[in-house]
Amino acid sequence: xxxxxxxxxxxxxxxxxxxxxxxxxxxxxxxxxxxxxxxxxxxxxxxxxxxxxxxxxxxxxxxxxxxxxxxxxxxxxxxxxxxxxxxxxxxxxxxxxxxxxxxxxxxxxxxxxxxxxxxxxxxxxxxxxxxxxxxxxxxxxxxxxxxxxxxxxxxxxxxxxxxxxxxxxxxxxxxxxxxxxxxxxxxxxxxxxxxxxxxxxxxxxxxxxxxxxxxxxxxxxxxxxxxxxxxxxxxxxxxxxxxxxxxxxxxxxxxxxxxxxxxxxxxxxxxxxxxxxxxxxxxxxxxxxxxxxxxxxxxxxxxxxxxxxxxxxxxxxx
Amino acid sequence: xxxxxxxxxxxxxxxxxxxxxxxxxxxxxxxxxxxxxxxxxxxxxxxxxxxxxxxxxxxxxxxxxxxxxxxxxxxxxxxxxxxxxxxxxxxxxxxxxxxxxxxxxxxxxxxxxxxxxxxxxxxxxxxxxxxxxxxxxxxxxxxxxxx
Numbered sequence: 427x428x429x430x431x432x433x434x435x436x437x438x439x440x441x442x443x444x445x446x447x448x449x450x451x452x453x454x455x456x457x458x459x460x461x462x463x464x465x466x467x468x469x470x471x472x473x474x475x476x477x478x479x480x481x482x483x484x485x486x487x488x489x490x491x492x493x494x495x496x497x498x499x500x501x502x503x504x505x506x507x508x509x510x511x512x513x514x515x516x517x518x519x520x521x522x523x524x525x526x527x528x529x530x531x532x533x534x535x536x537x538x539x540x541x542x543x544x545x546x547x548x549x550x551x552x553x554x555x556x557x558x559x560x561x562x563x564x565x566x567x568x569x570x571x572x573x574x575x576x577x578x579x580x581x582x583x584x585x586x587x588x589x590x591x592x593x594x595x596x597x598x599x600x601x602x603x604x605x606x607x608x609x610x611x612x613x614x615x616x617x618x619x620x621x622x623x624x625x626x627x628x629x630x631x632x633x634x635x636x637x638x639x640x641x642x643x644x645x646x647x648x649x650x651x652x653x654x655x656x657x658x659x660x661x662x663x664x665x666x667x668x669x670x671x672x673x674x675x676x677x678x679x680x681x682x683x684x685x686x687x688x689x690x691x692x693x694x695x696x697x698x699x700x701x702x703x704x705x706x707x708x709x710x711x712x713x714x715x716x717x718x719x720x721x722x723x724x725x726x727x728x729x730x731x732x733x734x735x736x737x738x739x740x741x742x743x744x
Numbered sequence: 745x746x747x748x749x750x751x752x753x754x755x756x757x758x759x760x761x762x763x764x765x766x767x768x769x770x771x772x773x774x775x776x777x778x779x780x781x782x783x784x785x786x787x788x789x790x791x792x793x794x795x796x797x798x799x800x801x802x803x804x805x806x807x808x809x810x811x812x813x814x815x816x817x818x819x820x821x822x823x824x825x826x827x828x829x830x831x832x833x834x835x836x837x838x839x840x841x842x843x844x845x846x847x848x849x850x851x852x853x854x855x856x857x858x859x860x861x862x863x864x865x866x867x868x869x870x871x872x873x874x875x876x877x878x879x880x881x882x883x884x885x886x887x888x889x890x891x
Contacts, residue, residue, distance in 0.1 A: 534821040537828035544839035545769060556828065558776075564783040565825035597776055598832045702849045722853035723752070725860070730751055 486603060489552035492524045493517075493571045493579045499588045501581045506531075514569050517581040517588055518554060521571060522602060529554075529602055533569040540602035546593065550574070552603050555596035566598060617743045618642055622651040623664065626683055630690035640703065641690055643740030644710065647732060653682045665689035707733045748864075750857045752850055759847040766840035770833070777826070777833035784826035787819045 502511025512520060515533040522529050529539045537556045543549050549572050557568040570580030570593070578593040618624040621642050631638035648666035649655035656662050660669060663679035665686060672679040677688030689710075696706035700717060708723040709716070711732040716724040723730055750756070794815060797808035 532821060532824075534824040534828070538824050538831075542828075542831040542835035544835040548839070558825075565780065565822050566828060598828045600828070700849075702846050704846065705849055720856070722849060722856060725857070727751075734752075734755070 486550050486552035488525055489521060489571065489603065490573055490579075493521045493573075495524075496520070496581075496588045497579070497590070499581070501584055501586050501588070503584060512581045512588065514581045518569050518571055527602060534566045536569055537566045537598045537600060540600040543599040543601050545599070546572075546576070546596070549599050550601065550603075552601075554600045554602055555593055556598040556600070557594070558597045572599070621743060623653075623682055623686060626686040630687045633687070634690040634694040636690045636693050636697070637740065637744070639743035640693065640736070640740040641686060642743045643736040643738075644689060644693070644707070645686070646739045647735045653680065653685070704733050704737070707736050748857075748861055750854050752853065756847070756850045756854055759843070759850050763840070763843040763847045766836070766843040770837045770840040773829070773833040773836040777829040780822075780826040780829040784819070784822040787815070787822040791815050791819050 496508055496512065496517060499508050499517070500511045501513060502516075503513050504516070505511035505513050506516040506520065508520065515531060515536055518533075518536060519529055519531060530536050533556060536554060540554070543553055549555070551572060551574040553572040555570050555572050555578055556566045557570075558564070558566055560567045568580070570578035570591075572578050572593060573590065576593055577590055579588065579590050581588045582591065617639055618627060621627070623645065624638070624642065627638040627641040627645070630636070631641055645651055645664050648661075649664050651664065653664040655664070655666065657666060661667060661679075662669065662672070663685045664682045665679070665688070667675075667677055667679040667685060667688065669679070671677075671692070672685075672688065675688045675692060678684040679688075693706050693710060696709045696714065697703060699714065700706055700709060704723060705717055708729050712724045712726055712729040716726075716729070723733055794812060796812070797805045800808060
């Protein structure tokens with residue numbers, strides 16, 4: 427970065443020299459300053475490389491819907507006006523701007539916005555997917571919006587239009603949506619659509635950092651989504667809290683909102699304690715003591731089956 | 745004696761495959777990040793060697809300035825790409841770690857199962873030996889009694 431800093435310093439120096447022209451020949455100096463301004467020299471030579479996602483959005487579906495509004499718009503290199511055409515990063519910038527979220531202009535700068543997503547398996551609709559397509563110029567040079575199911579929407583290249591295409595293999599995936607929105611597929615998300623209490627799973631999951639799909643899986647296996655269920659052992663409600671556990675967490679087990687929030691909090695705590703979702707689920711079912719003394723999932727057929735069932739159910743809601 | 749199968753063996757196999765896949769992805773992401781960093785350094789070095797225009801007329805001066813601006817933009821983009829690919833590599837590496845932890849948790853369970861099964865086998869063998877010894881002892885007693 428030293429070289430870059432040095433050059434920026436020299437550019438500033440040159441700008442000072444150009445400003446000094448003003449005293450000698452105001453007309454030509456103004457012309458030079460106009461030319462320099464057109465070349466971008468009157469502003470900082472660097473563009474912000476930090477995420478600027480500061481707006482709000484109703485969720486990932488809103489991003490997808492906003493993006494689809496531009497289907498068919500022709501590709502135009504450097505284009506940011508849909509009436510004339512859009513390039514890939516102009517398209518993505520425009521979509522997020524429509525939702526009140528500001529992201530940088532170019533694809534490489536956009537690749538530093540938000541947070542990294544490890545892979546397509548973890549990607550959500552609305553995530554930005556970046557590519558290094560050009561063999562002549564290293565680095566990120568293309569961006570699209572992930573739609574889910576291996577598809578993205580993008581402004582591909584000159585002569586083409588904004589369209590839906592296979593996502594391929596992105597070099598970088600970024601989540602620009604605010605965390606609460608990105609973690610709430612329940613608000614119309616495909617996985618939890620139509621699942622009872624999906625809004626509660628989404629909000630509690632976002633609050634405690636637990637997958638809403640996992641919470642839905644627990645509710646399905648524990649109570650079959652019955653908030654009035656009471657087991658023979660005395661577990662109560664949607665998330666089947668034992669009275670002692672519920673009291674310890676300050677949860678009203680028979681109130682769905684309280685129970686889901688408490689379950690998310692408890693699972694979050696158990697996941698931190700045992701280091702894996704499987705063990706957290708085992709502890710939810712058999713108790714943390716049983717998992718600690720077993721050093722893993724306790725050898726109870728019920729608990730082992732429980733972990734399998736919840737994991738499978740959660741996968742179905744993911 | 746037939747040993748009881750580890751019920752979560754299919755899950756363990758799946759976890760191992762996931763861990764291997766995550767490892768391959770982590771290695772690829774690390775290579776991309778390293779290449780991005782190298783490129784960013786190279787572009788920055790090129791910029792470091794660039795000189796501001798001097799002794800040129802107006803048009804030449806503007807062209808040189810535009811060239812510098814392009815180089816500066818390239819350096820910015822290269823640095824942004826390097827940052828993005830480095831963060832991506834870190835995210836992929838974290839996913840690999842998580843996959844390894846999930847595998848390890850199940851492997852611990854599998855090992856406990858193996859040891860429990862082994863203990864059960866040994867106990868059964870000991871019982872069988874005891875039965876044989878007891879049987880011989882009983883027969884000897886019967887034989888000596890007859891004597």
